[in-house]
Amino acid sequence: MTAPDHDADVLRAGVAGTPAADAPAGQAPEQTRDGARRLHLFAYLQAPEHRTYLAIMRLFTSTLLADLSAGEVAAALAAAEREGRVAPGESHVDTVIDRLKQLVRWGNLVVGRRETIAASIAEFQHGSVRYQVSKLAVRVQRDVDALLNVPEGAREVSRELLPAIDRGLSGIGQLLSAALSAERRDPDGKPARQARERLAEQVTTVFLQHAELAATVRDFYAYLGQVMTRHQLAPEEISGFRNLLVEYIQMVVEDVLRHTGTIAASLAGLAGARGELLRLLGPADQLGTDVERARGRTAADWQELTDWFVDSPGRPSQVAALREATARAIGSLLASVKRATSGGGLVPGRRGELLRLAKWCDEADEEQAHRLYAAAFGLHSSRHLLPAPDYDSDNERVPWRDGPVQDVAVSVRSRGDRGARGRTSRVLDDPMTEETLLAEAREADQRRGAAVAELAAARLPDQELSGDALGVLCELLTLAMAQREGTEDTGSALDPVHRLRVTVRHEPGRRTCVRSASGTLTLEDTALEVAGDGEIPSAEPTGTAR
Numbered sequence: 001m002t003a004p005d006h007d008a009d010v011l012r013a014g015v016a017g018t019p020a021a022d023a024p025a026g027q028a029p030e031q032t033r034d035g036a037r038r039l040h041l042f043a044y045l046q047a048p049e050h051r052t053y054l055a056i057m058r059l060f061t062s063t064l065l066a067d068l069s070a071g072e073v074a075a076a077l078a079a080a081e082r083e084g085r086v087a088p089g090e091s092h093v094d095t096v097i098d099r100l101k102q103l104v105r106w107g108n109l110v111v112g113r114r115e116t117i118a119a120s121i122a123e124f125q126h127g128s129v130r131y132q133v134s135k136l137a138v139r140v141q142r143d144v145d146a147l148l149n150v151p152e153g154a155r156e157v158s159r160e161l162l163p164a165i166d167r168g169l170s171g172i173g174q175l176l177s178a179a180l181s182a183e184r185r186d187p188d189g190k191p192a193r194q195a196r197e198r199l200a201e202q203v204t205t206v207f208l209q210h211a212e213l214a215a216t217v218r219d220f221y222a223y224l225g226q227v228m229t230r231h232q233l234a235p236e237e238i239s240g241f242r243n244l245l246v247e248y249i250q251m252v253v254e255d256v257l258r259h260t261g262t263i264a265a266s267l268a269g270l271a272g273a274r275g276e277l278l279r280l281l282g283p284a285d286q287l288g289t290d291v292e293r294a295r296g297r298t299a300a301d302w303q304e305l306t307d308w309f310v311d312s313p314g315r316p317s318q319v320a321a322l323r324e325a326t327a328r329a330i331g332s333l334l335a336s337v338k339r340a341t342s343g344g345g346l347v348p349g350r351r352g353e354l355l356r357l358a359k360w361c362d363e364a365d366e367e368q369a370h371r372l373y374a375a376a377f378g379l380h381s382s383r384h385l386l387p388a389p390d391y392d393s394d395n396e397r398v399p400w401r402d403g404p405v406q407d408v409a410v411s412v413r414s415r416g417d418r419g420a421r422g423r424t425s426r427v428l429d430d431p432m433t434e435e436t437l438l439a440e441a442r443e444a445d446q447r448r449g450a451a452v453a454e455l456a457a458a459r460l461p462d463q464e465l466s467g468d469a470l471g472v473l474c475e476l477l478t479l480a481m482a483q484r485e486g487t488e489d490t491g492s493a494l495d496p497v498h499r500l501r502v503t504v505r506h507e508p509g510r511r512t513c514v515r516s517a518s519g520t521l522t523l524e525d526t527a528l529e530v531a532g533d534g535e536i537p538s539a540e541p542t543g544t545a546r
Contacts, residue, residue, distance in 0.1 A: 203297075
């Protein structure tokens, strides 16, 4: 009965290692059966015995190819139990076996067997069954340890990687030319093999550098957003964040913008030779085809790298998002400064006084803390924190510290009063303005319908279009262009209201000219197709769909 169980565990581990990209189109990875199984790998982090599970997983991930029995794990946990890192009794061998079996059920460990010499049946059972860590569980534990060691402060952005990425992309172009030349001379020769290895080394280095840069940028702006959402900031905190925004963020944004132009030019130069580059970086024959490739070996990796630096129609780059996030952070800082310095905002000395009172209450004993609270807030009963209820009853057996929490309005925290500020503006009923806006909307809709009908009935490129029809064509043409990943792909866009579709196909040597009253639109190496009647479909179908 042991061998089939072992084979099943190995099969489950192999299934868990299959890529989530095999999921049906339009379905999230976590909704698939494989994705749900992978989420069980995180179950031990929230278990009541999570300290024991963490100690076991760290033991398996501390060395390469760890192959441990329950007895060896119990011996290692005994030292952790003496140091207080796990609960008492967790190092008992029976308890350790239960923990190991649970990790196997979650998919973090797999079961193996090894021949052993034992003096008893119990010793044979404890020593012959071996456990090994699964591939995905190693990643989970590695991320957990990294998360537990991350400080709460801001993470420094690796700005020095930008010129390295710039130089690396330029070097990839040179190495690609050298590798292609060596391959033409002798495809199986040593120079060609060495050129491919140097090219693969440069590509891996560039993608590792970009991954580190993107991670540091995301972490830094996540910390910045967390800080900027705070409503109350001390004057010294505002000064520190001002220096952070004015000096550090400005330096980061300037570095990114300075190198984005040359990086975009290098990526554009490599886009034409991307097919040859990916062919030279093909998978190693020794590993087969069903392996997890390093970054930079697929067209999707290069497209992701390009989208980080270069804007595309409908998809702004991360550089543009970085500029926008910086502007929002500076605006939030200015709003915090305004609240702290204006008369209607935070009183400068109130926060320090509250912190000083909290420190006194923390250092005082119970009786002195009650007296401090009563003297500070004028509440001379430790059990009546809330206002008087509507009914004549009170739970006098619940101390105020264990009772319900009362939400305090911002005006009470900052100004100490409940008076309303300003007045609520009235909602005006303006029927003339409403009718004017409705008429303008109807007119715009009619012009749009007429333009779409003209475009649907036009014989392009012979017929001249009006300005409105050309505007509709340019709008759909922009959406169709955005659907294409490359210049040789086909893209289409649909106007869902008027049932009009514009399709753009790549045809070398074809020149499409669309004339209008506003000018002539010329498309090189492109075929343009317009299909549809331009009519708005009725709400109720009159016939059978075919």
